[in-house]
Amino acid sequence: MTLLVTGVRGRVGGAVLRRLRDGDVKARAASADPAAAGTVDGEPPVRLDLGDPEGFAPALDGIRKVFLYARPDTAERFAREAAAAGVEHVVLFSSLAIDEEGAEDGPVTRQHLGVEEALRASGLDWTFLRAGALASNALQWAAPIRAGRGVRVAYPETYSEPVHEEDVAEVAVRALLDDGLRGRVLRITGPESLSARRQAELIAAAAGVSVPVEGVDRAEHRAGLTAVLPGPVADFLLDYQRKRDGVPGTPLPDAARVLGRAPASFAEWAREHAAAFR
CATH class of the missing domain: 3.40.50.720 (NAD(P)-binding Rossmann-like Domain)
Structure with a gap:
């Protein structure tokens, strides 16, 4: 096969x-x-x-x-x-x-x-x-953090449940190989709901660097996003971040059920990728 x-x-x-x-x-x-x-x-x-x-x-x-x-x-x-x-x-x-x-x-x-x-x-x-949101999305902050500019976002207190890309891949492999997962909708998140600010703090701790977090005008944030994304997608993401501003979410259980363990935390992901932020 x-x-x-x-x-x-x-x-x-x-x-x-x-x-x-x-x-x-x-x-x-x-x-x-x-x-x-x-x-x-x-x-x-x-x-x-x-x-x-x-x-x-x-x-x-x-x-x-x-x-x-x-x-x-x-x-x-x-x-x-x-x-x-x-x-x-x-x-x-x-x-x-x-x-x-x-x-x-x-x-x-x-x-x-x-x-x-x-x-x-x-x-x-x-x-x-x-x-849900991939932990690797935080790599978009790597260049400005290395340059000493830190994290500049429209909604520093927006929450997400970032999931390690390796955990998503492992769930995918299990789904490919386990016929018992056919016909299933698997909702995959990381184990914690974290604000953008808290993610920046965890990156700072892992990389041993200063990561200031600054709230900026939505138009400024959008301009950065549209450098790599279509305008409607950038607007969709910013609308979602506004909706989750100050609103923690609930991590979902499917990843743990399929993997037979807790998915990796964002802190673990940050330690694995610390070199990207130095």
Whole structure:
């Protein structure tokens, strides 16, 4: 049995591939830019651009299970091609934004929900990993922290439940290999609800550096986000942060249930990534 892992240049996709291969599971790496992805165990990834359906059939040939990133405009075509190729099960890297009240029309929700709906209608078995905020999102602060500018955000007291990307990957691997997780929606968060300020404090403690936190105008924060994200996505994220400003959330139990242990804390993640902030 061969598995296909899409998005191997991503933190989660790359970790899924590594874990499968470390477990001697036959896995095919796929990337929209194989040259940039480089070789994995001496083997270049196959080219699979989820925006280019012409590449679906070659990448899916001989595949029985898929770890999939969300691309809504081609999701129905991908599902058809996967079924035709004999794929049995797709584990989708989805988003917990789907569960947010009033977020039905948000760009992040639409992106992931569209793919979930296509897979539900396809006849394929599926598992949806609705992940919350990744701890690795804090790496966006690394360059300004190294430069001594600290963390400048519109909502320093906004809360999230950051989850280690390796825990998301481990849940994905369990879902790929455990048929008992087919047809499940797994809602994945870290073990604590933390403000942005508290995350900065934990980074400072782990890296041994000063990390001042400053509240800035929303327009300034948005300008930084739109340097790397589409405007509607930046607005969606800022609206969510405003909603969670001063409002702790409740960590969800699915990660611990699947892993058989507590997911890693943000403090653990910060210690592992301390060098990035020095």
